[in-house]
Amino acid sequence: MTSIDQNAAEFIAEAQEIIETFSRTLLELEAQSRGSGPEPDLINAAFRAIHSLKGLAGLFGAAAIGGLAHSLENTLDSLRLGKLDLSRPVLDVLFEAIEMFGRLLAPQGEEGGGGEVDIEPVLQRLRQLGEREAESTGPQDSLEWVGENILSVLTEYEEHRLRENIKAGRNLYRVHAKFDIMQIDVGLEQLKDKMKGYGEVITYLPSADGSSDDAIELDILLGSKGSLGEINGALANPDVTVHRLTPAGDAPAAPQPAPGRSAPPAAAPKPAPPTMSEGTSRRAEPPPRAGSPTQTRTVVTTTEEPDPTSAASSEASLRSLSQTVRVDLRRLDLLMNLVGELGLVQANLTGVLDELRQIDHSADVSRELRVQIRDMHRKLALLQQGILDVRMVPIGQVFDKLARVVRKLSRDLDKEIRLVISGAETVLDKLIVEELSDPLMHMIRNCIDHGIEPAAERVALGKLPGGKIELRAFQKGNRVVIEVEDDGRGMDWTRIRDVAVRRNLLNAEEAASLTPGEAVNLIFQPGFSTRDSATELSGRGVGMDIVKTNIARLSGMIDVTTDLGRGTTFSITLPVTLAIIQALVIQSAxxxxxIPLNSVLESIMVETREIGTVEGHEVITLGGRTLPLLQLSRLFGLKPLHKNYRDPNRLYVVVVGLAQHRVGLVVDELLGQQDVVIKPLGSAVRNVPGIAGATELGANRTVLLLDVGRLVDEGVRQVDAAYQIGGGHVR
Amino acid sequence: MSGEREDLWQALLRSGEGVVTDEDYEHGYKREVRQDLQQYVTFRVSGEVYGLAIHEIEEISKVFQTTHVPRTADFLLGIGNVRGRIMPVIDLARRLRLRLVERGRAARVLIVHFNDEPYGLVVDEVMDVIRIPPEAMEDKPGGFTGARAEYIRALGRTGKELVIILHLPALLDAKDFVKATVYEEGRA
Incomplete structure (x- = not known):
């Protein structure tokens, strides 16, 4: 049973990886189709991705996915054979298919998941594309001048590329190369790389010549704009000869043996381009074959160091994907646990060392032991870091998904939107990246829906007709900041304030003393975001409280700044990992x-006479604001041991807060700060409100981690309720 | 054949997930004569004998320290930590609503695996590993209608003894763990 589950998980993971690759490729292709025209290699990569998906689906008996992949494969085949143009409608269907895959792969029982996804509409549209293609194929030129021996072995795709090259007015060269049999892979790769700078490698053919035992000879068909001289100069190599093929018909039937470095023959004037019977070429020149996906997309990369993959072709980056090993996160947790335990062993060893030191005559031994323990400590720290690093994935995974959302929404709402992504290579814990996609999706949706004005309105305001959304990620200390910025209409803080008053989120007094910054943050309040307030406020703030909650669950914080008429920036600050956090250790009853340290604002000592009550709830005034106090022991129903406070008139209060809400937790003792490894609670205890996880302090002691967001909410709700009953005055 | 007893640790080792001894390689699969004999670990809780299928039990441990988790049902002793793994530890006597008896030195924690997560079950004493042929199992016991019936999967008979086989999914139902009155607390 578990092996089936495992298989399914394996299949889903692999399929998702393929679909992500496919999606990335499509986005690149789309960018290219707007600019210089799609790169054949990319279409090929897309075709290959879907082809392997089809194979995979067949292997696991996933019929719907297999069927969809099969239809897609046909469409992509037509695309790469040039039977179909990469037009917007075609791209639309392809993107739709990606969404469909996503739904097909969604686990059963989840929203939008399950086996009842109807793929028929998409299949239908793919078929329609196929019909359209039948009309667009026209009569074909004769290619006889290339030589029968070559033509007869070309695949349909290669022949198509050959025609495209001729159409684009390129010269055709036959490059004859001889490789040592032991080094053909290296040699061929080098030659290919060199040639790629000059044009397109259409095919490799085994040479007609009888090769010797220790060498392999190949004919390579190259389409290039360069002259024979340029090509010859570029490929300078005694084992390589270059011949030009022209429609004039002098295709050599048998190439001469390699005569050393062949100088450009004098009889090679700048040749006239081959005649083109179809008149104008439909396609623009393929762009120069430069580099990695991140360069060809409309992506601004902020790294200063050059991306190591940027020199490789897109094909190479595809390959590197398959070199990765998929590891279940739970296995990493296991390793992390082991490291934690080793840490405890080390602590014990240190204890032994201390004992040894008491004994005089073992001074040498104990010194040696101390050195060893210190060394072990360093290695352990490295090991822990290493495991953490393995959990890290680039946030680009989520950004790619968002790019699809932007594309779809901007089409649906007929707004032209440019998405600028930077910092896609910033790494975060895999868990966080997964959990981020929904909140970010929500924010992007808000941006497009309500932030960015319609084109006409934008032009009237003197803005560019097309809106711009920037997605930025960067590391700041041990935190990662993600910013979503739009250049839309921004938010009016006075209106937000008024709505909040009307919704009883705050009273008139509070409203009067509100700063613009505080007012804007009111959109994160639960209850602020209801539908009618959304329309009043040009829709901004829909479900932002949910976004905040999701982010808070990741120990993150969200902030917003807005400039009326200029745009809005949301900024999310997250820990790099959830596996290790800094915590304040406290004691109660x-x-x-x-308590996660990132939600602790300060720890203070309060005298009992400073405590007031609002409808029976304890509050103190701190920095001019009313701070509800929560007795942790009462909240958790813990019996106080006995009144053993050092001073019964003083209390320890830990002021905690997330975003706008703050409460003071009354505790008995502050025990200090510590880096702790967070361990998830099982499903039985996970849903206990107010508890977020567990961790291990020394001596095998398990300690609970408080869910501050939840406790703050509970505290604020109590006091809010009291305010509404009692009129809200602090005695 | 019924009532065949074996050393507990040997049996655990042999059937244990992924634990293979040298002997296993040598004698391989010839050891079992009847393949359909299910093995059960029996244990005592408040004077009654209960059993769990051996493959559900991962390990038997001495009673270890647990950390109380607020806002949870009384049968949850807390969470414990066994070699870095955090697990809820359940007092079976309270869970089965049995008369509480003082636990002695024989008390053990059965570490069981359910839905890929470990749980600890505290029992008064671990007794044996027994084999029960399917025909000696009585499914859906008619006589039991009380509050405990849902926790019982079957009754097993080994000679003169009667073993109550527990039903883990009911026993470890997540919704029972959180105290229902959580929201009322702290407001008083």
Whole structure:
């Protein structure tokens, strides 16, 4: 049973990887189709991706996915054979198919998941594309001048590329190369790389000549704009000869043996381009074959170091994907646990060392032991870091998905939107990246829906007709910041304030003292975002409280700044990993708990006489604001051991807060700060409100980690309720 | 054949997930005569004998320290940590609503695996590993209608003894763990 589950998981993971690659390729192709025209290699990559998906689906008996992949494969085949142009409608269907795959792969029972996805509409549209293609194929030129011996072995695709090259007015060369049999892979790759700078490699053919035992000779068909002299100069190599093929018909039937470095023959004037019977070429010149996906996309990369993959072709980057090993996160957790335990062993060893030191005559031994323990400590730290690093994935995975959303929404709403992505290579814990996609999707949706004005309105305001959304990610210390910025209409803080007052989120007094910044942050309040307020406020703030909650669950914080008429920027700050966090260790009623340090604002000592009450709830005034106090022991129903405070008139209060809400947690003791490894609670205990996880402090002690967001919400709700009953005055 | 007893640890080792000894390689698969004999670990809780299929049990441990988790049902002793793995630890006597008896030195924690997660079940004493042929199992026991019936999967008979085989999915139902009255607390 588990092996089936495992197989399914394996299949889903692999299929998703393929679809992500496919999606990335499509986005690149789309960018190219707007600019210089699609690159044949990319179409090929897309074709290959879907082809392997089809194979995979067949292997696992996933009929719907297989069927869709099969239809897609046909369409992509037509695309690469030039029977079909990469037009917007075609791209639309292809993107639709990606969404469809996503839904087909979604686990059963989840929203939008399950086996009841109807792929028929997409199949239908793919078939329609196929019909259209039948009309667009026209009569073909004769290619006899290339030589029968070559023509007869070309595949349909290669022949298509050959025609495209001729259409584009390129010269055709036959490059004859001889490779040592032991080094053909290296040699061929080098030659290919060199030639790629000059044009397109259409095919490799085994040479007609009888090769010797220790050498292999190949004929390579190259389409290039360069002259014979240029090509010869570029490929300078005694084992390579270049011949030009012209429609004049002097295709050599048998190439001469390689005569050393062949100088450009004098009889090679700048040749006239081959005649083109179809008149104008439909296609623009393929762009120069430069580099990695990140360069060809409309992506601004902020790294200063050159991307190591940028020199490789897109084919190479595809290959590197398959070199990765998929590892279940749970296995990494296991390794992490082991490292944690080794840490405890090390602590014990240190204890032994201390004992040894008491004994005089073993001074040498204990010194040696100390050196060894210190060394072990360093290695352990490295090991821990290493495992953490393995969990890291580039946030680009999510950005790619968002690019699809932007594309779809901008089409649906008929707004032209440019998505500028930077920092896609910033790495975050895999868990965080997964959890981020929904909140980010929501924010992007808001941007397009309500932030970016319609083109006409933008022009009237003196803006460019097309809107711009920037997605930025960068590392800042041990945190990662993600920013979503639009150049839309921004938010009016006075209107937000007024709506908040009307919704009883704050009273008139509070509203009067509100700063613009505070007012804008009101959109994160639950209850602010209801539909009618959304329309009043040009729709901004739909479900932002949910976004905030999701981010808070990742120990992150969200902030917003807005410039009326100029745009809005949301900024999310996240820890790089959830696996290790800094925590404040506290004690309440004899129980020890950890509080994530990133949600602790300050820890203060409060005298009991400073405490007031609002409808029976304890509050203090801190920095001019009312701060509800929560007795942790009461909240958790813990029996106080006995009143053993050092001073009964003083309380320890940990001021915690996420975004706008703050409460003071009353605790008995502050035990200090510590880096802790967070371990998930099982499904049985996971849903206990107020508890976020567990961790291990020394001596095998398990300690609970508080869910601050939840506790703050509970505290604020109590006090809010009290305000509404009692009129909200602090006595 | 029924009532065939074996050393507990040997049996655990042999059937244990992924634990293969040298002996296994040598004698391989010839050891079992009847393949359909299910093995059960029996244990005592408040004087009654219960059993769990051996493949559900991953390990038997001495009672270890647990950390109390607020806002949870009373049968949850807390969470414990066994070699870095955090697991809920359940007092079976309370879970089965049995009369509580003082636990002695024989008390053990059965570490079981359910839905890919470990759970600890505290029992008064671990007794044996027994084999029960399917025909000696009584499914859906008619006599049991009380509150405990849902936790019982079957009754097994080995000679003169009767073993109550527990039903883990009911026993470890996540929704029972959180105290229902959580929201009322802290407001008083």
């Amino acid at each position: 004899g129980h020890t708990f950890c």
